[in-house]
């Protein structure tokens with residue numbers, strides 16, 4: 001059997017499969033299907049320093065091969081994360097990624113420092129790309145802001161930083177390169193694309209927030225391209241996210257250059273998808289005569 | 305709560321009138337563990353479009369035969385695909401979901417339902433009756449052919465009143481008027497409602513006036529059905545944030561939530 005182990009910033013993941021932030025809770029219900037301890041890493045829904053209630057409903061709507069969400073990041077804040085979420089996540093014995101966001105660089109710094117101080121988290125993922133907040137995407141869209149938020153957080157915590165970027169820029173690969181220059185240890189590509197559905201009966205946008213973020217199979221080829229083009233520009237590892245619904249989608253991401261993959265909304269449709277992807281990658285490696293998943297990271301670039 | 309993600313075999317599919325389906329499915333775990341107010345997510349197609357599974361109430365659940373029943377109003381793409389299912393084909397099912405009604409320390413309940421909303425209360429009526437609780441049902445629809453789950457509700461109710469807007473069957477007019485006639489005598493420990501926003505507002509009003517304990521079965525768009533996506537939010541009456549219909553509900557005390 002081929003090895004599924006990968007490494008990000010010196011931290012070993014036993015396999016390259018993890019949830020994408022905001023699409024998987026460490027609940028009793030989820031444990032009915034498989035233990036999160038079987039995953040390569042686990043990640044929380046993005047937290048802010050302070051409690052937030054999220055956006056007014058409707059918050060989601062189905063679209064062709066996808067869905068829009070405008071959840072608006074309800075969160076219990078840092079205290080709730082440390083007191084109730086982290087102990088639950090720790091019990092699975094796999095590396096923990098803490099997804100954080102802020103409305104200012106100071107917020108990002110404080111929430112990151114408090115998370116790092118717990119000593120229980122392996123990585124901090126900076127969510128620089130939520131399309132459902134007024135300032136959300138701007139971090140990932142403005143080179144200067146992107147550089148400074150990453151640089152400042154990097155300087156103030158001693159654990160690896162992952163920058164989660166938005167595809168809603170003219171060239172996501174450039175933003176990945178800015179992140180690398182600023183000191184990011186890895187990038188997570190991609191967050192959702194901003195979109196809208198109009199309710200033709202009511203004659204107005206359907207979502208309470210008017211716009212929402214598009215995820216699901218509809219965005220998969222866009223995400224593959226974001227990973228592929230970034231892989232050419234950066235040396236740090238990429239976590240490939242976007243529309244993964246099967247092991248073959250995940251293999252595509254890895255061939256495009258992802259060291260690991262994150263699975264979001266498809267957990268809603270197939271609660272077993274992450275486990276099936278782990279098994280599917282393993283079979284693919286065996287069937288194709290590879291000894292390790294590391295051998296296929298970026299392999300699609302040989303011809304391109 | 306343990307949730308299953310499994311296949312269920314279509315045992316029978318009956319069309320009722322032009323817009324309803326009664327589907328009997330076989331899956332031991334759902335049939336065994338389905339409780340009043342639980343629902344399932346059903347997907348009866350393989351491809352990515354439509355992408356999400358659809359939520360439906362468990363209408364009947366028989367642990368012995370391993371079968372459960374859904375009653376579905378055909379409205380859009382997903383339900384139209386379900387209408388085309390053939391006997392012995394398979395669907396995927398996620399469930400049971402939602403917080404079940406488990407507290408039966410009461411002696412009399414009222415059920416005020418309209419259209420396919422009736423599907424939500426059949427299992428409640430059955431289990432309440434098994435425990436010797438009196439069940440008064442007020443079943444309504446725009447017209448006689450849209451009365452849903454009538455036979456089952458007749459079977460499980462102590463008393464049933466039917467009301468149609470056009471008077472084709474039963475009382476000619478609004479079911480709320482019929483409920484009002486019972487509110488003081490015999491009165492209900494709890495009044496549950498499903499299937500109509502007007503009914504929900506009525507129950508909320510009666511609850512506010514202290515005449516009953518009112519409960520609402522709520523429906524929202526859903527993706528995950530188990531608390532991951534935060535998509536199914538309904539406002540808390542306190543104004544401090546939201547409940548999740550899939551996990552905190554689908555049944556809420558009427559005074560706890562905001563409805564418009």
Ligand SMILES: Cc1cc2nc3c(=O)[nH]c(=O)nc-3n(C[C@H](O)[C@H](O)[C@H](O)COP(=O)(O)OP(=O)(O)OC[C@H]3O[C@@H](n4cnc5c(N)ncnc54)[C@H](O)[C@@H]3O)c2cc1C
Nearest residue numbers: 062358359360361375376377380381382383423523524525
């Ligand atoms: C907890 C719960 C229990 C339900 N129980 C029943 C039942 O027993 N019988 C029944 O006929 N219907 C029930 N519904 C409503 C049913 O889920 C929708 O009618 C169905 O999803 C419509 O799917 P569609 O593809 O035909 O419609 P489309 O309009 O094509 O669906 C598009 C999207 O909107 C969602 N959607 C559309 N209408 C509704 C709605 N009214 N409520 C929630 N989501 C909706 C769909 O799930 C899908 O994601 C229930 C809903 C919920 C939330």
Ligand SMILES: Cc1cc2nc3c(=O)[nH]c(=O)nc-3n(C[C@H](O)[C@H](O)[C@H](O)COP(=O)(O)O)c2cc1C
Nearest residue numbers: 020021022046069127190191215216242243264265
């Ligand atoms: C309901 C929902 C909530 C999300 N919440 C977050 C979040 O809190 N933080 C974040 O970084 N990304 C969030 N995302 C984005 C996902 O992590 C992911 O980047 C995106 O959905 C694309 O992947 P997918 O197509 O596999 O879902 C959310 C996505 C969905 C569908």
Ligand code: FES
Nearest residue numbers: 529531533534550
């Ligand atoms: S449907 Fe996902 S949280 Fe309720």
